[in-house]
Amino acid sequence: MRINYITIEREYGSGGTEIAHRLAKACGIPCYGMEILEAVSKEWNVPIDRIEKYEENSTGSFLYSMYALSRSGGGESDLLSLEGRVFVEEQKVIQKMAASGRAIFLGHCASEALKYQKDVINIFIRCSDEKAKKERIGKEYGIEESQIDATRKRFDKKRSTYYRANTGRQWASFTGYDIVLDSGRLGIDGCVDVLKNLFNN
Numbered sequence: 001m002r003i004n005y006i007t008i009e010r011e012y013g014s015g016g017t018e019i020a021h022r023l024a025k026a027c028g029i030p031c032y033g034m035e036i037l038e039a040v041s042k043e044w045n046v047p048i049d050r051i052e053k054y055e056e057n058s059t060g061s062f063l064y065s066m067y068a069l070s071r072s073g074g075g076e077s078d079l080l081s082l083e084g085r086v087f088v089e090e091q092k093v094i095q096k097m098a099a100s101g102r103a104i105f106l107g108h109c110a111s112e113a114l115k116y117q118k119d120v121i122n123i124f125i126r127c128s129d130e131k132a133k134k135e136r137i138g139k140e141y142g143i144e145e146s147q148i149d150a151t152r153k154r155f156d157k158k159r160s161t162y163y164r165a166n167t168g169r170q171w172a173s174f175t176g177y178d179i180v181l182d183s184g185r186l187g188i189d190g191c192v193d194v195l196k197n198l199f200n201n
Helices: 016-027 034-044 048-056 062-073 082-098 130-141 145-167 183-200
Strands: 005-010 103-106 120-126 179-182
Touching: 005 016, 005 183, 016 103, 016 183, 034 048, 034 082, 048 082, 082 103, 082 145, 120 183, 130 145, 130 183, 179 183
Parallel strands: 005 103, 005 120, 120 179
Antiparallel strands: none
16 A cells, blocks of 8 residues: 555654654655644634644533544634644644645644545654653753653643544554654664555555
8 A cells, every 4th residue: 555644643852842843854745744744823813822822722621522523524713722723723734634635744633634644654653761851852852851750741741632623532542553663662762663664565
Protein backbone atom coordinates (compact mmCIF):
# COMPACT_ATOMS: atom_id res chain seq x y z
CA MET A 1 0.00 0.00 0.00
CA ARG A 2 1.28 3.45 -0.89
CA ILE A 3 1.46 5.71 2.16
CA ASN A 4 0.69 9.36 1.52
CA TYR A 5 0.20 10.66 5.05
CA ILE A 6 1.78 10.13 8.45
CA THR A 7 0.22 11.54 11.61
CA ILE A 8 2.38 11.83 14.70
CA GLU A 9 1.37 12.17 18.33
CA ARG A 10 4.26 12.34 20.80
CA GLU A 11 5.24 12.61 24.43
CA TYR A 12 6.69 15.95 25.45
CA GLY A 13 10.47 15.66 25.30
CA SER A 14 10.44 12.55 23.09
CA GLY A 15 11.95 14.39 20.13
CA GLY A 16 8.81 13.86 18.08
CA THR A 17 8.88 17.33 16.58
CA GLU A 18 12.49 16.96 15.49
CA ILE A 19 11.75 13.52 14.05
CA ALA A 20 8.82 14.89 12.05
CA HIS A 21 10.83 17.76 10.59
CA ARG A 22 13.84 15.60 9.76
CA LEU A 23 11.55 13.08 8.10
CA ALA A 24 9.89 15.80 6.04
CA LYS A 25 13.27 17.10 4.88
CA ALA A 26 14.55 13.61 4.03
CA CYS A 27 11.43 12.79 1.99
CA GLY A 28 10.94 16.21 0.44
CA ILE A 29 7.39 16.61 1.70
CA PRO A 30 5.77 19.19 4.00
CA CYS A 31 5.32 18.78 7.74
CA TYR A 32 2.39 20.58 9.30
CA GLY A 33 2.31 21.29 13.02
CA MET A 34 2.40 24.92 14.04
CA GLU A 35 1.24 25.69 10.50
CA ILE A 36 -2.16 24.28 11.43
CA LEU A 37 -2.51 26.81 14.25
CA GLU A 38 -1.24 29.59 11.99
CA ALA A 39 -3.92 28.82 9.41
CA VAL A 40 -6.67 28.83 12.05
CA SER A 41 -5.25 32.04 13.53
CA LYS A 42 -5.33 33.72 10.12
CA GLU A 43 -8.87 32.51 9.39
CA TRP A 44 -10.20 33.71 12.75
CA ASN A 45 -7.90 36.70 13.15
CA VAL A 46 -7.10 35.39 16.64
CA PRO A 47 -3.57 35.18 18.14
CA ILE A 48 -2.01 31.73 18.20
CA ASP A 49 -1.45 31.87 21.96
CA ARG A 50 -5.19 32.31 22.48
CA ILE A 51 -5.93 29.29 20.29
CA GLU A 52 -3.42 27.28 22.31
CA LYS A 53 -5.25 28.36 25.45
CA TYR A 54 -8.54 27.12 23.98
CA GLU A 55 -6.87 23.77 23.33
CA GLU A 56 -5.63 23.62 26.90
CA ASN A 57 -9.11 24.31 28.25
CA SER A 58 -10.77 21.43 26.39
CA THR A 59 -12.80 19.23 28.69
CA GLY A 60 -12.11 15.54 28.83
CA SER A 61 -15.72 14.54 29.42
CA PHE A 62 -17.22 11.76 27.33
CA LEU A 63 -20.37 13.77 26.57
CA TYR A 64 -18.32 16.68 25.28
CA SER A 65 -16.33 14.29 23.11
CA MET A 66 -19.42 12.80 21.51
CA TYR A 67 -20.93 16.23 20.90
CA ALA A 68 -17.74 17.64 19.38
CA LEU A 69 -17.28 14.61 17.15
CA SER A 70 -20.88 14.75 15.89
CA ARG A 71 -20.55 18.42 15.04
CA SER A 72 -17.14 18.09 13.41
CA GLY A 73 -18.41 15.31 11.18
CA GLY A 74 -20.84 17.71 9.59
CA GLY A 75 -18.51 20.68 9.73
CA GLU A 76 -20.82 22.43 12.18
CA SER A 77 -19.26 24.62 14.84
CA ASP A 78 -21.75 27.39 15.60
CA LEU A 79 -23.20 25.62 18.65
CA LEU A 80 -19.89 24.47 20.08
CA SER A 81 -17.82 26.13 22.76
CA LEU A 82 -14.75 28.05 21.64
CA GLU A 83 -12.66 24.98 22.50
CA GLY A 84 -14.85 22.81 20.28
CA ARG A 85 -14.72 25.31 17.43
CA VAL A 86 -10.93 25.25 17.54
CA PHE A 87 -11.02 21.49 17.05
CA VAL A 88 -13.48 21.70 14.14
CA GLU A 89 -11.44 24.43 12.41
CA GLU A 90 -8.20 22.49 12.89
CA GLN A 91 -9.81 19.42 11.36
CA LYS A 92 -10.87 21.44 8.31
CA VAL A 93 -7.38 22.88 7.91
CA ILE A 94 -5.76 19.44 8.14
CA GLN A 95 -8.09 18.03 5.50
CA LYS A 96 -7.40 21.00 3.22
CA MET A 97 -3.64 20.56 3.63
CA ALA A 98 -3.93 16.84 2.93
CA ALA A 99 -5.74 17.61 -0.32
CA SER A 100 -2.55 19.27 -1.55
CA GLY A 101 -0.57 16.02 -1.49
CA ARG A 102 1.62 13.79 0.66
CA ALA A 103 2.38 15.22 4.09
CA ILE A 104 3.29 14.67 7.73
CA PHE A 105 0.93 16.00 10.41
CA LEU A 106 2.17 16.69 13.91
CA GLY A 107 -0.41 16.63 16.71
CA HIS A 108 -3.81 18.37 16.61
CA CYS A 109 -5.71 15.07 16.38
CA ALA A 110 -4.74 14.72 12.72
CA SER A 111 -5.55 11.01 12.80
CA GLU A 112 -9.18 11.96 13.42
CA ALA A 113 -9.23 14.38 10.49
CA LEU A 114 -7.83 11.70 8.17
CA LYS A 115 -9.61 8.68 9.61
CA TYR A 116 -11.37 7.91 6.32
CA GLN A 117 -8.10 7.94 4.36
CA LYS A 118 -6.75 4.47 3.57
CA ASP A 119 -3.26 5.79 2.78
CA VAL A 120 -2.42 7.10 6.27
CA ILE A 121 -0.29 5.65 9.06
CA ASN A 122 -0.77 6.87 12.64
CA ILE A 123 2.36 7.04 14.80
CA PHE A 124 3.00 7.57 18.50
CA ILE A 125 6.51 8.51 19.66
CA ARG A 126 7.54 7.96 23.26
CA CYS A 127 10.86 8.02 25.07
CA SER A 128 11.70 5.38 27.68
CA ASP A 129 15.03 7.06 28.50
CA GLU A 130 13.99 9.51 31.24
CA LYS A 131 17.45 11.06 31.45
CA ALA A 132 17.55 11.78 27.71
CA LYS A 133 14.02 13.15 27.86
CA LYS A 134 14.87 15.57 30.66
CA GLU A 135 18.07 16.69 28.93
CA ARG A 136 16.17 17.38 25.71
CA ILE A 137 13.49 19.39 27.50
CA GLY A 138 16.09 21.49 29.28
CA LYS A 139 18.23 22.06 26.19
CA GLU A 140 15.58 22.57 23.52
CA TYR A 141 13.01 24.51 25.51
CA GLY A 142 15.24 26.24 28.05
CA ILE A 143 13.33 24.82 31.02
CA GLU A 144 15.10 25.00 34.37
CA GLU A 145 15.95 21.60 35.82
CA SER A 146 13.69 22.13 38.82
CA GLN A 147 10.72 22.75 36.48
CA ILE A 148 11.28 19.97 33.94
CA ASP A 149 9.07 17.30 35.53
CA ALA A 150 6.18 19.70 36.13
CA THR A 151 6.43 21.10 32.61
CA ARG A 152 6.51 17.65 31.03
CA LYS A 153 3.47 16.50 33.00
CA ARG A 154 1.54 19.66 32.11
CA PHE A 155 2.15 19.32 28.37
CA ASP A 156 1.45 15.59 28.31
CA LYS A 157 -1.79 16.17 30.24
CA LYS A 158 -2.79 18.92 27.81
CA ARG A 159 -2.17 16.68 24.80
CA SER A 160 -3.91 13.73 26.41
CA THR A 161 -6.99 15.71 27.44
CA TYR A 162 -7.33 17.46 24.07
CA TYR A 163 -6.98 14.15 22.22
CA ARG A 164 -9.53 12.34 24.39
CA ALA A 165 -11.97 15.25 24.36
CA ASN A 166 -12.02 15.37 20.59
CA THR A 167 -11.59 11.75 19.54
CA GLY A 168 -13.08 9.77 22.42
CA ARG A 169 -9.87 7.72 22.53
CA GLN A 170 -6.97 7.52 24.99
CA TRP A 171 -3.95 9.47 23.76
CA ALA A 172 -1.32 7.16 25.25
CA SER A 173 -3.13 3.91 24.50
CA PHE A 174 -0.83 2.29 22.00
CA THR A 175 -3.66 0.18 20.56
CA GLY A 176 -4.90 3.36 18.88
CA TYR A 177 -1.82 3.66 16.65
CA ASP A 178 -0.39 1.69 13.77
CA ILE A 179 3.21 2.10 14.97
CA VAL A 180 4.73 3.11 18.32
CA LEU A 181 8.38 4.18 18.31
CA ASP A 182 10.66 4.61 21.32
CA SER A 183 13.16 7.38 20.61
CA GLY A 184 14.99 6.41 23.81
CA ARG A 185 15.93 3.06 22.23
CA LEU A 186 16.04 3.89 18.53
CA GLY A 187 17.38 7.42 18.75
CA ILE A 188 16.16 10.32 16.60
CA ASP A 189 17.94 9.05 13.49
CA GLY A 190 16.62 5.52 13.99
CA CYS A 191 13.03 6.75 14.20
CA VAL A 192 13.49 8.84 11.05
CA ASP A 193 14.90 5.84 9.19
CA VAL A 194 11.96 3.63 10.17
CA LEU A 195 9.39 6.19 9.05
CA LYS A 196 11.28 7.12 5.89
CA ASN A 197 10.86 3.57 4.66
CA LEU A 198 7.08 3.99 4.84
CA PHE A 199 7.18 6.78 2.27
CA ASN A 200 9.68 4.95 0.06
CA ASN A 201 7.33 2.03 -0.58
